[in-house]
Amino acid sequence: MNWAKASLEKVEQTRTERMNQSAPVISDDEAQNLIREYHPDYVGNERKIHVGPNADSDPFPMELADLLESDSPIPKDFVPNIDIETDVLILGGGGAGVTAALGLADSGLTVHLATKLRLGDANTVMAEGGIQAALGKDDSPRRHFADSYVGGHGKNDTGLLRHLCEEGPAGIQWLTHLGTLFDQNDDGTFRFRKGGGTSTPRVLACRDYTGLEIMRVLKNAVTSGATHVLEHHAAVELTDDGKDRVTGAVLWNTQTGKLVTVSARAVILATGGSGQLRLQGYPTSNHLGATGDGLILAYRQGCSLVFPGSHQYHPSGSSYPEALVGQLVTESIRSAGAQILNVNGERFIDEMTFRDVVAAAIIREVVEGRGIETPTQRRGVWLDTPLIEQTKGKGTLAHQFPGLIHRFKRYGIDPVTQPILVYPTLHYQNGGVRIDAECRTERTGLWAAGEVTGGVHGTNRLMGNSLLDIIVFGRRVSESVPQNLPERGAVTLSRLSRYREELSGLPHTLEASAPQLYPRISGMKFELKEIPKPETGTETSPGTAQSFEPPDPFASR
Amino acid sequence: METKKVNITVAGKTIQAREGETIIHALWQSGLGHEIQTGCVGGVCGACTVTLRFADGRQGSTDLACLRPVEEGMEVFPFPVDALASPPPVSDPNEDQLRATFPTVDRCTKCDNCTIACPMGIPVMDSVLRMQKGQLEAVAEDFTTCIHCGLCRAVCEDKVLPHTMGIWVRRSLGMSVDHPVLDQASKAEMSDREELEWEHLLNCDDEERLKRAKNFRKEGTIVL
Numbered sequence: 001m002n003w004a005k006a007s008l009e010k011v012e013q014t015r016t017e018r019m020n021q022s023a024p025v026i027s028d029d030e031a032q033n034l035i036r037e038y039h040p041d042y043v044g045n046e047r048k049i050h051v052g053p054n055a056d057s058d059p060f061p062m063e064l065a066d067l068l069e070s071d072s073p074i075p076k077d078f079v080p081n082i083d084i085e086t087d088v089l090i091l092g093g094g095g096a097g098v099t100a101a102l103g104l105a106d107s108g109l110t111v112h113l114a115t116k117l118r119l120g121d122a123n124t125v126m127a128e129g130g131i132q133a134a135l136g137k138d139d140s141p142r143r144h145f146a147d148s149y150v151g152g153h154g155k156n157d158t159g160l161l162r163h164l165c166e167e168g169p170a171g172i173q174w175l176t177h178l179g180t181l182f183d184q185n186d187d188g189t190f191r192f193r194k195g196g197g198t199s200t201p202r203v204l205a206c207r208d209y210t211g212l213e214i215m216r217v218l219k220n221a222v223t224s225g226a227t228h229v230l231e232h233h234a235a236v237e238l239t240d241d242g243k244d245r246v247t248g249a250v251l252w253n254t255q256t257g258k259l260v261t262v263s264a265r266a267v268i269l270a271t272g273g274s275g276q277l278r279l280q281g282y283p284t285s286n287h288l289g290a291t292g293d294g295l296i297l298a299y300r301q302g303c304s305l306v307f308p309g310s311h312q313y314h315p316s317g318s319s320y321p322e323a324l325v326g327q328l329v330t331e332s333i334r335s336a337g338a339q340i341l342n343v344n345g346e347r348f349i350d351e352m353t354f355r356d357v358v359a360a361a362i363i364r365e366v367v368e369g370r371g372i373e374t375p376t377q378r379r380g381v382w383l384d385t386p387l388i389e390q391t392k393g394k395g396t397l398a399h400q401f402p403g404l405i406h407r408f409k410r411y412g413i414d415p416v417t418q419p420i421l422v423y424p425t426l427h428y429q430n431g432g433v434r435i436d437a438e439c440r441t442e443r444t445g446l447w448a449a450g451e452v453t454g455g456v457h458g459t460n461r462l463m464g465n466s467l468l469d470i471i472v473f474g475r476r477v478s479e480s481v482p483q484n485l486p487e488r489g490a491v492t493l494s495r496l497s498r499y500r501e502e503l504s505g506l507p508h509t510l511e512a513s514a515p516q517l518y519p520r521i522s523g524m525k526f527e528l529k530e531i532p533k534p535e536t537g538t539e540t541s542p543g544t545a546q547s548f549e550p551p552d553p554f555a556s557r
Numbered sequence: 558m559e560t561k562k563v564n565i566t567v568a569g570k571t572i573q574a575r576e577g578e579t580i581i582h583a584l585w586q587s588g589l590g591h592e593i594q595t596g597c598v599g600g601v602c603g604a605c606t607v608t609l610r611f612a613d614g615r616q617g618s619t620d621l622a623c624l625r626p627v628e629e630g631m632e633v634f635p636f637p638v639d640a641l642a643s644p645p646p647v648s649d650p651n652e653d654q655l656r657a658t659f660p661t662v663d664r665c666t667k668c669d670n671c672t673i674a675c676p677m678g679i680p681v682m683d684s685v686l687r688m689q690k691g692q693l694e695a696v697a698e699d700f701t702t703c704i705h706c707g708l709c710r711a712v713c714e715d716k717v718l719p720h721t722m723g724i725w726v727r728r729s730l731g732m733s734v735d736h737p738v739l740d741q742a743s744k745a746e747m748s749d750r751e752e753l754e755w756e757h758l759l760n761c762d763d764e765e766r767l768k769r770a771k772n773f774r775k776e777g778t779i780v781l
Contacts, residue, residue, distance in 0.1 A: 122602075125596075142758060145758060146771075147774055150767065150770050153767075154763050154766060158759055158766070162755070162759070173736070173740075176739065179646050179731035180728075206701070217727075217731070219705075220724050285599070287596055287599070288598050321577060323579045406600075406677065407624070411626070523586075
């Protein structure tokens with residue numbers, strides 16, 4: 001990283017002095033001003049939409065507004081003929097969906113789980129830092145509530161938040177019974193980390209692979225159960241009974257290109273977030289499928305969205321090398337003592353305050369010219385990882401943050417000796433589909449859990465509250481569905497027809513279709529393959545392999 | 558700054574890519590995203606497993622397309638590995654139970670292919686040998702970073718199922734740990750004090766609640 005030599009020297013020079021320096025704390029008012037001035041939610045890249053339950057009220061990010069005013073990719077002459085009949089259809093194969101499936105295991109109900117990618121290919125598996133639960137000695141669900149409520153700017157749905165905090169310990173117990181391993185102290189007690197905005201250590205972790213640990217356990221548990229898993233099946237529309245009830249879904253098989261209609265007595269929306277919409281051109285820490293599909297589907301059914309304009313930009317997304325741009329650098333690295341520094345090697349914000357404040361502060365440094373520019377014209381600030389080795393002892397990074405080391409070492413960067421460059425990355429959808437305490441949406445037959453929902457986190461989520469969210473509400477939805485299960489209803493697309501009529505009344509027509517399903521940048525999109533098409537664009541240069549058979553990578557060993 | 562271009566071949570299709578980008582990003586640029594199954598794009602879901610051949614005659618290898626930077630003349634072959642349902646974990650696992658559940662554990666012929674194939678740098682073969690000796694705590698540690706891409710299993714000619722055993726060991730050990738703090742937290746009835754704290758936080762308007770929550774964070778309780 002010779003291009004940043006001068007700045008890195010300053011970081012080295014100031015390190016000893018910074019070791020015992022207290023964090024630059026700012027007042028609540030200053031923090032609010034910082035957010036209003038620099039947080040991407042407040043730059044004004046929003047507009048109102050003119051259809052559906054939130055019409056002409058809340059402002060939506062442009063990208064989401066366009067999708068909500070776009071047509072479905074389903075052909076207008078498509079008539080849903082039931083291909084699969086089930087009791088419960090779960091849409092989404094991440095933490096919330098799989099938790100719900102496991103919760104329904106003993107319900108006696110037939111459960112199908114459809115996921116656009118494979119089971120577990122979701123934001124859950126990418127979560128690094130940890131999961132909150134009030135288990136520490138100076139802690140309580142009330143304290144957890146207070147931290148989350150202040151972090152969420154007092155906008156949180158207090159009923160949902162109380163459930164989140166009160167049911168945290170039981171959620172952890174459920175996970176440990178399934179065999180999840182959380183980091184422990186030498187005496188066998190849980191090791192708690194601090195998260196940004198937690199007033200006491202409350203975050204349980206499995207190194208910097210907490211989401212991976214949880215997701216692989218959930219996935220392993222569900223694959224040996226009775227859930228029918230439909231991988232590579234993207235939900236493209238919900239069906240209704242001709243009135244106000246949700247009765248199933250139309251799925252698109254991404255491999256065969258065909259539409260599949262499912263009739264279900266209950267549909268659980270667990271489709272996750274929308275980081276891949278890449279609002280305002282921000283990079284994202286999210287997986288390939290995070291395109292807000294569930295928001296579109298629920299909205300067309302008449303479900304309103306809470307805080308649709310609120311997104312979390314994680315303060316530390318990787319900014320260099322180019323191949324890792326946007327990828328998450330866990331907050332717990334700051335919890336362990338890594339400081340955030342500008343081009344002059346100076347601290348400028350308390351690294352452990354709330355995420356939106358830290359993100360806004362980083363953006364301010366860069367906007368005011370105190371950032372570092374990469375050879376690919378990206379900007380960022382330093383995260384002084386080597387400091388941890390000095391304050392917490394040699395080997396700390398390798399032991400507690402193996403994921404960080406593994407990823408950066410591929411690109412010749414060793415976080416043990418070399419600070420890494422970070423900049424906010426689009427990380428989490430704070431808002432989403434409105435639910436009640438039983439995870440019911442405003443439509444009978446439709447439940448929702450996890451990142452697709454809105455309210456519990458207010459307008460800013462705390463670290464470790466999303467993994468807890470999917471566990472607590474994944475469990476709650478699995479309890480609510482059997483108790484409130486409607487009879488099977490007709491499977492029609494009457495809601496879609498009505499929505500299409502509303503769309504035709506708009507002054508503008510948008511060309512894109514929604515749900516988007518894949519990031520625009522990927523060039524991947526919805527395509528029906530009912531009619532075989534001639535293959536084009538598969539030119540190969542002479543001498544290259546024409547075979548699709550993978551070679552044995554070990555043939556020559 | 559001008560970025561150097563390189564040519565790579567993916568599933569028989571030659572594309573131009575920018576030096577420094579990953580195979581997945583190169584595919585996206587060329588409109589061939591569907592060629593390789595993709596999930597998290599962050600190296601932890603294991604969807605985008607590929608095998609690689611290099612122009613300079615280096616030995617081929619396996620890797621994750623989302624983390625692998627492109628290089629001139631690289632040939633990439635999609636190598637998806639299907640997940641496998643695994644036997645349920647058991648409480649207080651030991652060597653005998655592991656052997657009974659996975660009789661193939663002793664088949665290992667020590668070719669070390671699994672270790673070479675692992676994109677996470679796990680010492681897979683050594684860990685299989687530790688499984689044979691019943692060193693389960695060490696095995697659990699070995700598989701801490703396992704993303705269950707399945708490559709170790711796919712390249713194992715002896716059908717030893719390394720990562721499947723890895724999660725079986727981890728889950729079995731995890732299930733066997735007692736956590737008194739969890740039993741306590743889930744059994745306890747709510748005390749008057751706790752009810753009072755909830756009332757204090759809930760029974761007021763939003764503005765007042767924000768104030769009360771801020772104070773609550775300082776002391777961790779209500780100061781009466």
